[in-house]
Amino acid sequence: xxxxTQLGSHVSVSEGALVLLxxxxxxxVPPYLFWYVQYPNQGLQLLLKYxxxxxxxxxxxxxxxxxxxxxxxxxxxxxxAHMSDAAEYFxxxxxxxxxxxxxxxxxxRLSIRx
Amino acid sequence: GAGVxxxxxxxxxEKGKDVELRCDPISGHTALYWYRQSLGQGLEFLIxxxxxxxxxxxxxxxxxxxxxxxxxxxxTLTIQRTQQEDSAVYLCASSLAREVTGELFFGEGSRLTVx
Numbered sequence: 001x002x003x004x005t006q007l008g009s010h011v012s013v014s015e016g017a018l019v020l021l022x023x024x025x026x027x028x029v030p031p032y033l034f035w036y037v038q039y040p041n042q043g044l045q046l047l048l049k050y051x052x053x054x055x056x057x058x059x060x061x062x063x064x065x066x067x068x069x070x071x072x073x074x075x076x077x078x079x080x081a082h083m084s085d086a087a088e089y090f091x092x093x094x095x096x097x098x099x100x101x102x103x104x105x106x107x108x109r110l111s112i113r114x
Numbered sequence: 115g116a117g118v119x120x121x122x123x124x125x126x127x128e129k130g131k132d133v134e135l136r137c138d139p140i141s142g143h144t145a146l147y148w149y150r151q152s153l154g155q156g157l158e159f160l161i162x163x164x165x166x167x168x169x170x171x172x173x174x175x176x177x178x179x180x181x182x183x184x185x186x187x188x189x190t191l192t193i194q195r196t197q198q199e200d201s202a203v204y205l206c207a208s209s210l211a212r213e214v215t216g217e218l219f220f221g222e223g224s225r226l227t228v229x
Contacts, residue, residue: 043220090157101170102218106156
């Protein structure tokens, strides 16, 4: 079974500051991990994914995430926040089998202060 | 259409009524998911269809909820005897077969309000 915990339902940073959104997972099998983003009044879209290749994954809009097995973490970072990054971010986990469903976390709302 | 299509986009119903929500996945996508998004609750997994395999219904919250997928394409989520706690946005997503590592494509959702 898989599960995801996102620490912090709301994160607020200043424009230009580092963005760090935390995600910890639990999985009985090697996991695949994802970050999805939901901009205001829009549907969810894939930001990046980890599928057992490189542990540092780069996504769209300057975001990246690092898979750390020892810490069971997949935190999302961006060096410099932009106003357009304001959105809800969801971490998700699945097993490697096609029979394995994708489970999402509760989400973190990111606000950007001018 | 090119994307995942859901209908209705908004549904207001009275407590105790049945509702049906429809999802048209992207053509060729054999994996289909239903999730429920409530304020502060994130995305709650409901059900997963993968090709001709038996669906994973482990997320359905009660026996009032059911879903089917006809011809490996269109899916309908049915909620019987709706309750106020069923109010939420119901999201459908699809992806390519055997591409569990692939991208989920989400519809815009069906917002259900139970009065």
